[in-house]
Every structure is written in C-alpha cells, then in structure tokens.
Amino acid sequence: MSAHQQLDFSYFPGCSMATTAAESNTSMMKAAKILDLNLIELEDWNCCGSSSAQTLCKNLSLGMAARNLSLAPPGRPLVAMCPRCLHYLRHAQACLRKDPEIHRDLEERWGRPIPLDLEIIHFLEVLVRYAPDRLKKSVKRGLKGLKFVPYYGCTVFRPPDLGQEKCYEGEMENILRVLGAEPIVGAYTHRCCGSFLSATDPELVTPLVNEIVDSAVLAEAHCLVTACAMCQLNLEIRCNSLVRLPVFHFSEVLALALGAEDYEGWFIRHLVDPRPLLQKLALVA
Amino acid sequence: MMNPSLPEEENDVPMPVIKPGERDRSLAEEVRKRSGTNFNRCFQCRSCGNGCPFVQAMDYPPNVLLRLLQYGQDQTVLESKTIWVCAGCHTCSSQCPMAIDMAGIMDILRLIAVERGVAIAKPNILDFHEEVLRSLERYGRAHKLGIMWRYKLQTRRWFSDMDTGLKMLAKRKLELRPSRVKAIKEIEDLFKCYWREAK
Ligand code: SF4
Ligand code: SF4
Numbered sequence: 001m002s003a004h005q006q007l008d009f010s011y012f013p014g015c016s017m018a019t020t021a022a023e024s025n026t027s028m029m030k031a032a033k034i035l036d037l038n039l040i041e042l043e044d045w046n047c048c049g050s051s052s053a054q055t056l057c058k059n060l061s062l063g064m065a066a067r068n069l070s071l072a073p074p075g076r077p078l079v080a081m082c083p084r085c086l087h088y089l090r091h092a093q094a095c096l097r098k099d100p101e102i103h104r105d106l107e108e109r110w111g112r113p114i115p116l117d118l119e120i121i122h123f124l125e126v127l128v129r130y131a132p133d134r135l136k137k138s139v140k141r142g143l144k145g146l147k148f149v150p151y152y153g154c155t156v157f158r159p160p161d162l163g164q165e166k167c168y169e170g171e172m173e174n175i176l177r178v179l180g181a182e183p184i185v186g187a188y189t190h191r192c193c194g195s196f197l198s199a200t201d202p203e204l205v206t207p208l209v210n211e212i213v214d215s216a217v218l219a220e221a222h223c224l225v226t227a228c229a230m231c232q233l234n235l236e237i238r239c240n241s242l243v244r245l246p247v248f249h250f251s252e253v254l255a256l257a258l259g260a261e262d263y264e265g266w267f268i269r270h271l272v273d274p275r276p277l278l279q280k281l282a283l284v285a
Numbered sequence: 286m287m288n289p290s291l292p293e294e295e296n297d298v299p300m301p302v303i304k305p306g307e308r309d310r311s312l313a314e315e316v317r318k319r320s321g322t323n324f325n326r327c328f329q330c331r332s333c334g335n336g337c338p339f340v341q342a343m344d345y346p347p348n349v350l351l352r353l354l355q356y357g358q359d360q361t362v363l364e365s366k367t368i369w370v371c372a373g374c375h376t377c378s379s380q381c382p383m384a385i386d387m388a389g390i391m392d393i394l395r396l397i398a399v400e401r402g403v404a405i406a407k408p409n410i411l412d413f414h415e416e417v418l419r420s421l422e423r424y425g426r427a428h429k430l431g432i433m434w435r436y437k438l439q440t441r442r443w444f445s446d447m448d449t450g451l452k453m454l455a456k457r458k459l460e461l462r463p464s465r466v467k468a469i470k471e472i473e474d475l476f477k478c479y480w481r482e483a484k
Contacts (some may be wrong), residue, residue: 052417194375
C-alpha cells in the first residue's frame with residue numbers, strides 16, 4: 001500500500017533516453033514509481049528536432065517540437081528529462097505564443113489543439129515542486145559518503161531566450177543532499193560537454209572533457225552526476241585522462257538511494273564501471 | 286598617417302582597411318531582425334570569446350566575428366569556421382554584460398549560410414546535421430547507430446574513430462532496432478518546408 005496519492009504527468013522521453021541512455025530512463029521510471037509519480041509516455045512522440053533541425057530550418061524545428069505539444073493531453077504537466085528536449089519544447093511553446101498564425105496553422109494541420117498554457121517542466125522540478133516530502137520519506141538506501149560534482153552542463157542552466165523560466169542551479173545538490181550525498185564545489189559544473197562535436201570533431205572535445213573530469217578529480221570527488229544523457233555519454237566516451245571517474249545520470253543515483261535493486265542492469269552499460277566505488281562505500285553489495 | 290604616440294615599429298602594423306562607404310550592412314540588418322538581438326551594444330569586452338569552450342577551434346573568436354559583422358564583412362562571417370564550431374552552449378550569452386544573445390546570433394548565421402549556399406567552412410558538421418535529419422525524416426526519431434554509421438562512412442572517419450564506436454556498441458549504448466513514429470505522414474509533411482525542397 002502506498003502512502004502517497006498518485007500524481008499524473010505526461011512524459012516526453014526523447015531519443016537519447018529511449019535508446020543510448022535506456023538505463024537513465026529505466027532508473028527514472030523506477031524512482032518515479034517509488035515516489036508515486038505516474039509518468040505517462042506521450043503517445044507516438046517524435047524527436048524534439050534537436051540542434052540539427054534548429055541548424056537547418058527553423059520551421060522544421062518548430063514543427064517537430066510543436067507536434068509533441070499537440071499530443072499532450074490537457075490537465076497534466078509535460079515532463080522531460082533531457083535538458084535539450086525541454087529547451088526545444090519550451091522554445092516552441094514560446095514561439096507559438098508569439099505567433100498566433102502559425103499556432104492556428106499547426107492546430108488545423110493536425111486537427112489537434114496545441115495548448116499554450118501547458119506546463120512543460122524538467123524532472124528535477126517535478127521533485128522540487130511536487131515531491132519534496134515524499135522524497136524525504138522514501139529514502140531507503142541513501143547515498144551516505146558519496147562525494148559528487150553536480151555537473152549541470154550548459155542547458156539545464158537557462159538558455160537566455162527562456163530567461164523568464166525556471167533555473168535549476170543548486171537543485172541537484174539540494175535533492176542529493178537530502179539523500180545523504182555530499183556535493184563537491186570547485187569543479188567545472190557548467191562547461192559544455194561538446195554536444196554534437198563529440199561525433200564530428202572528437203579530437204577537439206577530448207581535451208575539454210578531460211578538463212572537466214580532471215577538475216572533479218582535483219576537487220576530490222568520487223563521481224560526477226548529470227541530468228543530461230548526452231553529457232553523460234560524452235564525458236564517458238571522450239575522456240582519456242589517466243584517472244577517470246564514474247559519471248552517473250541523476251536518475252540512477254536517485255533510484256539507488258530510494259532502494260531500487262535492479263541497478264546491475266544500468267551499471268553494466270557504463271563505460272566506467274561505478275560498482276567498485278559503490279561497493280567501497282557499502283552502498284551496494 | 287603616423288601616430289606620434291606609438292613607438293616606431295608599432296606604426297608598421299597593418300591596420301584592416303574598412304571603407305565606410307563600401308560597407309554592406311544587409312547581413313547585419315538581417316541578423317538583427319531574425320535573432321531579435323541588438324548587437325550594437327557590444328563594447329568588445331571579450332567575455333564571450335574568453336569564455337567560449339571551443340574558441341581554439343574557431344578562426345575568429347565570437348566577439349571578433351561580431352565586429353566583422355558590424356563592419357559588413359559578410360562573406361568572411363558566413364564562411365567562417367566559428368559559426369559551425371559553435372555548439373550553442375550559451376556560455377557567451379549568459380556571460381555577456383550587455384545581454385547580447387551571441388548563441389542566438391550564431392544560430393541565425395548558420396541558417397543564413399545554408400540558405401545562401403556559401404562555402405561551408407566545416408562541411409563535416411553540416412553533414413552530421415543532415416544525417417540526423419535524414420533519420421528524423423525516416424523515423425521521426427534519431428537513431429544514433431544509423432546516424433553514426435552513415436556519417437562515418439560518408440566522411441571516412443569511421444576507422445579513425447573506431448575505438449569509441451566499438452566501445453559504445455559493446456556496452457549496447459547504440460540501439461540497434463529503430464523505433465518509428467506511427468503517424469509518420471505528419472513528420473514527412475513537416476519536411477516539405479525544408480530548405481532543400483523549397484529551392
Ligand atoms: S560579451 Fe557581449 S559585450 Fe562583450 S564582447 Fe561579447 S558580445 Fe560584446
Ligand atoms: S554558444 Fe557557441 S560561441 Fe557561445 S560559448 Fe558556446 S560554443 Fe562558444
């Protein structure tokens with residue numbers, strides 16, 4: 001029997017969470033379930049457009065993101081975990097607010113309303129706004145002893161044309177502190193992971209990723225925690241420093257702290273195996 | 286004219302020749318309109334250039350690019366590496382004391398470079414974006430394996446980058462089975478506005 005009332009949200013997974021970062025998705029679903037947050041996947045969602053559509057055609061970029069908004073049922077917030085997806089979804093909503101003509105065109109084209117007041121929020125915000133009490137009550141395993149660098153990357157930290165929107169700085173620390181972990185200051189937390197340059201110009205990205213990871217090593221952190229699946233991937237695959245640290249997706253440490261037991265399946269997908277660290281801290285067997 | 290306040294050898298440094306009468310302001314005007322950013326407030330403090338993580342791979346730092354834009358050096362701007370190396374991380378925009386959205390300007394410059402069909406200084410990056418779009422057109426979603434595979438084949442970089450691809454595959458980071466949007470017609474329709482078709 002659950003102690004909390006179930007809260008419903010629409011959930012936009014996005015391409016990374018659905019494929020390369022499947023472990024982040026599974027662990028987030030797990031954590032949400034423990035907290036009685038019901039994340040209902042958006043029916044027939046499509047890619048948010050990403051920086052590639054943005055680069056080649058503004059209309060395409062807007063259309064891709066807006067179609068997702070047209071699929072969201074009214075009455076419950078739309079949640080995304082990927083910071084870039086969140087950005088493009090919100091950006092599209094802001095554009096449609098400013099341009100009633102395009103808004104009407106798209107609504108007519110798909111025969112579905114695109115609500116302009118739909119709340120589009122990041123999973124971090126769901127925790128902070130809707131679940132702080134349940135979070136405290138649901139800590140099981142905890143994260144005692146885990147020293148982490150909160151690595152926000154560039155996008156959760158407020159792109160300027162969405163300056164009026166929520167800024168997530170500090171929230172990762174607040175949440176993980178409740179779970180017993182210890183945030184480490186003095187490392188790079190907002191330096192860009194290289195984004196698509198990791199695919200096109202890896203030799204350019206490696207020194208930058210090394211700087212980020214080295215700064216965490218110097219600050220004596222055990223690991224980095226990020227809320228972005230692309231950051232996690234880039235920090236893992238492009239780092240060739242002598243000392244490498246595990247990079248967790250935020251949802252993994254969250255689910256772990258809440259007592260999830262199926263972590264083996266997530267951690268074998270990491271390129272830097274986090275299990276020795278967690279065993280040393282006696283967080284897992 | 287000699288500048289008497291400078292030591293002699295510094296007088297030999299060639300200065301860029303900017304002839305005010307011959308300046309073409311059309312690009313600057315277009316960028317201002319489409320980005321909604323008034324970059325004439327820029328006072329060359331260089332925060333953007335100093336903070337940009339990728340400045341070393343650029344031919345002009347963001348602040349210099351902006352100055353070139355103001356001086357009407359349209360072709361230099363549109364054919365620069367800078368606009369393609371820019372990853373859109375917004376570091377510049379969030380640091381600018383004059384609230385100039387440099388990342389937004391870069392965004393528009395890339396679009397205009399593609400629209401005007403100028404020589405692209407980093408064709409590999411444009412290729413990558415196009416490969417992503419092909420995946421989006423076909424599936425409505427991005428399939429990293431297909432994108433990486435075709436991109437690497439096309440640019441012949443597969444072998445130089447083999448280690449990572451293999452490591453990722455080994456860890457099942459790249460999903461092998463593409464999932465597809467059911468209402469794919471709705472996605473295809475969106476690509477009708479796509480610049481290649483429009484031309
Ligand atoms: S940070 Fe702003 S004011 Fe300073 S050089 Fe860059 S654009 Fe100009
Ligand atoms: S948005 Fe582009 S120009 Fe600005 S700091 Fe990031 S990479 Fe550099």
